Amino acid sequence: MENMKKQWSRRQFINTAIAGMAGAAVIPHLSTGKSFKPADAVLKLGFIGMGRQSMFLLNGFIQIPGVEVVAGCDVYGIKRKRFVKRVSSFYAKAGRTVKPDVYEKYQELLARTDINAVVIAVPDHNHAMIAIAACKAGKDVYLEKPMTFTIKEGQTLRKVVRKTGRILAIGSQQRSDANFQHAVKLVQSGALGKITNVNAYVGAPPTPYNLPEEKLPSDLNWDLWLGPLDKPIHYNNQLDPLITLDPDKDEDIWGAWRWYKEMGGGFTTDWGAHMFDIAQWGLGMDNSGPVEISPIGDGTEYMKFKYADGVIMTSEPFDDKKTKGVKFIGENGWIEVARGYFKASDQKFYAPKTEAVEGPYETRIPHQVNFIESVRSRKDPVVPVETGHRSCTVCTLGNIACELKRTIKWDPAKEKFIDDADGAATKLMHYKYRKPWKLV
Numbered sequence: 001m002e003n004m005k006k007q008w009s010r011r012q013f014i015n016t017a018i019a020g021m022a023g024a025a026v027i028p029h030l031s032t033g034k035s036f037k038p039a040d041a042v043l044k045l046g047f048i049g050m051g052r053q054s055m056f057l058l059n060g061f062i063q064i065p066g067v068e069v070v071a072g073c074d075v076y077g078i079k080r081k082r083f084v085k086r087v088s089s090f091y092a093k094a095g096r097t098v099k100p101d102v103y104e105k106y107q108e109l110l111a112r113t114d115i116n117a118v119v120i121a122v123p124d125h126n127h128a129m130i131a132i133a134a135c136k137a138g139k140d141v142y143l144e145k146p147m148t149f150t151i152k153e154g155q156t157l158r159k160v161v162r163k164t165g166r167i168l169a170i171g172s173q174q175r176s177d178a179n180f181q182h183a184v185k186l187v188q189s190g191a192l193g194k195i196t197n198v199n200a201y202v203g204a205p206p207t208p209y210n211l212p213e214e215k216l217p218s219d220l221n222w223d224l225w226l227g228p229l230d231k232p233i234h235y236n237n238q239l240d241p242l243i244t245l246d247p248d249k250d251e252d253i254w255g256a257w258r259w260y261k262e263m264g265g266g267f268t269t270d271w272g273a274h275m276f277d278i279a280q281w282g283l284g285m286d287n288s289g290p291v292e293i294s295p296i297g298d299g300t301e302y303m304k305f306k307y308a309d310g311v312i313m314t315s316e317p318f319d320d321k322k323t324k325g326v327k328f329i330g331e332n333g334w335i336e337v338a339r340g341y342f343k344a345s346d347q348k349f350y351a352p353k354t355e356a357v358e359g360p361y362e363t364r365i366p367h368q369v370n371f372i373e374s375v376r377s378r379k380d381p382v383v384p385v386e387t388g389h390r391s392c393t394v395c396t397l398g399n400i401a402c403e404l405k406r407t408i409k410w411d412p413a414k415e416k417f418i419d420d421a422d423g424a425a426t427k428l429m430h431y432k433y434r435k436p437w438k439l440v
Contacts, residue, residue, distance in 0.1 A: 043067050043375060046115045046139075048106045048130055049122035050074040050083045052241070052251040053144060056360050057119055057171075058083075060368045061142075062090055067372060071115060073103040076240055077219030080104070085245065104221060106130050110137040117167075117375055120144060123257045124264050126227045128153035129439055131168065132160045140167040140375045142368070145273035146265065147388035151396050152430035154389035155415065156439055161385040167374045169381035170388030172277050173367035174339070180278055182351040183328070183337040187282040191349065192330030195283065196310075199327040200275040201317040203267025205296070205303075205402045209260040211236035228433035231262050239263070265399050268303070268315075271324050272395035277387075278326045278337070279313050280394060286387045289394055289412035295401035303398045308412075315398065400428045 043066055047054055050072055062069050072083040080102040091098035103109045109118070110133055117140035120130055128148040134141050141161075147170050148154040161168045174180045186192060213234035216222055222235055238256035243249060258264035265272075280286060290305035290313070302316040318327035318336050325338025333345035339361060344350055367382065374381040393415070401408050408425050409418040417425040433439065 043116050043372060044070045044114055046071040046073070046109050046112065046118045047083065048073045048109060048118055048120045048134075049144075050076075050079040051121065051255060053254075054119070054121040055082075055086075055250065057121055057142075057144075057368065058086065059360075061119060061372075062087065064369060064372055068098065069100060070098070071101045071103070071109050071112060073106045073109045075104060075221040075224040076217070077104075078217075078243060078245065081245060082243060105224065107133065110134055110139060115139060117141065117371075121171075123225075123255060124269065125149045125229055125257075128157050129228060129433075129437065131157055132440055135160050135164045135166040135168065138164075138166070140371075142169050142171065142371045143388070144171045145277075145388065145392070146269040146395055147273075147385070147392040149265070150430045151393055151415070153439060154392055158385050158389050160440070167371070167378065167381065168385045168388075169367075169371040169374060170383040170385070170391075171367070172273060172383045172388065172391065173361070173365045174274050174278055175281065175382045176365045176367040176370055177339070178351075179340070179342055180337055183326070183335055183342065184278065184282045186335060186349055187328050187330070188284060191332070192328060192335065193332035195328055195330045196312070197329040198279045198283070198311065198313040199316050199318045199329070200272075200279045200313055201322060201324055201326075202271035202275050202315055203324065205268045205399050206259060206261035206264055206266030209233060209262045211238055211256065211260075228437035228439075229263065230431055230434045233262055261399075261403070265395060268398050268402075269392070269395040272315075272398065273391060275324060275326050276313075276394045276398075277383075277391035279328075280391050281387075282326070282328055283307065283311060283313075285412075286390055289390055290397065290410060291412065292407060292409050293397045293401045294407040295398070295405055297405065303401065305394065305398070400425055403428060 045061060045067055047058060047069065058069065061067055069087050072080065074080050074083070084100055084102055087100045088098065109115070118134050119142045120127065120134065121144045122130060124146060127143060131141050131143050148157060187195060214236050216235045220240065225240065226233060238253065241251035241253050241255060243251055258270050259266055264270070280289070285307065291308050292306040294300055294304040296303060300314065302314045305313040317323065318325065323338045323341065325336060325341060327334060327336045333349065335349055336343040342350065370382050397408065397410055404424055411418055420426050
């Protein structure tokens with residue numbers, strides 16, 4: 001491992017980019033952590049979900065020294081073929097022969113005793129169920145954000161992770177970004193004085209599913225794709241976007257399941273898992289959350305989250321461009337932070353310029369390296385399960401308030417609703433899985 005680290009630099013990477021992807025990403029650093037057990041063993045990695053986000057993640061993880069991608073799983077046959085093609089091509093260019101095994105059912109991949117960790121990048125409604133199964137199978141987990149589809153799923157996954165002693169990292173990579181780290185340091189150090197308001201713009205809540213039904217591809221197992229969802233949902237190619245292998249053409253869009261309430265949480269969870277997450281971090285609320293949540297249309301144009309100390313967070317933009325980012329407003333000034341963007345009320349709040357790193361955001365931020373180091377050292381990653389759950393809860397609370405069209409009150413310590421006389425809010429903390437699917 002030490003020899004491999006010496007060969008790794010900020011401007012260098014293995015010159016074997018995966019064919020058809022947007023170039024191999026630079027992994028900015030490898031720090032010296034404790035050895036993986038057994039010492040210096042190759043960490044064998046499996047992927048569950050092989051869509052667009054998974055390809056970004058693959059492009060990063062496969063380049064980390066000491067990591068070998070050995071298996072993948074997807075319910076869509078053509079995406080399994082793409083995975084084999086790209087992994088095999090990568091290793092062939094590196095002078096190695098590695099042909100990964102692929103599976104349609106995640107249970108078969110998890111049964112592999114040689115796999116140390118898995119990357120889970122499936123639609124949100126399958127996150128918790130698969131992550132729990134992975135932990136119980138003895139695998140460490142890199143789980144895409146938002147952590148879960150429901151609040152109860154998050155509570156359950158949190159318990160399982162700690163009970164099994166597994167490492168679970170959430171793909172909220174902004175926490176590994178020096179720009180966001182600098183912003184949070186300013187807030188938490190008191191440089192802005194007492195924080196009064198936060199503008200965290202993420203976008204709109206989900207809408208009812210309204211895409212027309214289309215013919216199902218012969219190699220897509222739609223029943224497995226739906227998993228535990230309890231409502232009938234017909235296929236449309238936007239839910240699992242089309243790709244081709246000859247010519248090699250990737251997805252043109254992100255999977256549209258995220259925009260519909262039957263399958264996802266809209267922008268509220270898709271971008272809230274990033275921007276609400278940074279707000280929570282800055283406010284020191286990683287183990288807590290808001291106490292009152294108001295929906296769009298209940299006296300506000302944007303979702304409003306009130307914390308016990310009086311701080312108000314709204315989901316409104318801080319500029320005319322509607323940049324997805326966060327603005328912290330304090331007694332002594334303000335700062336705005338987004339991806340590749342920082343602005344402040346005073347020059348003293350700016351950080352020294354750092355060397356820019358090229359590549360897709362998902363892989364040029366050293367978040368994936370942090371997960372691998374956590375697996376080796378057995379120490380919590382930058383975004384552990386508790387943090388992922390709390391940030392995801394904030395997003396879901398916003399959607400629950402919008403669904404009910406009324407202000408709701410929340411006890412973040414007990415993780416229960418207050419003054420929920422009719423039980424409507426509590427009911428939305430989860431749903432009954434269709435048979436035979438089970439959470440645990």
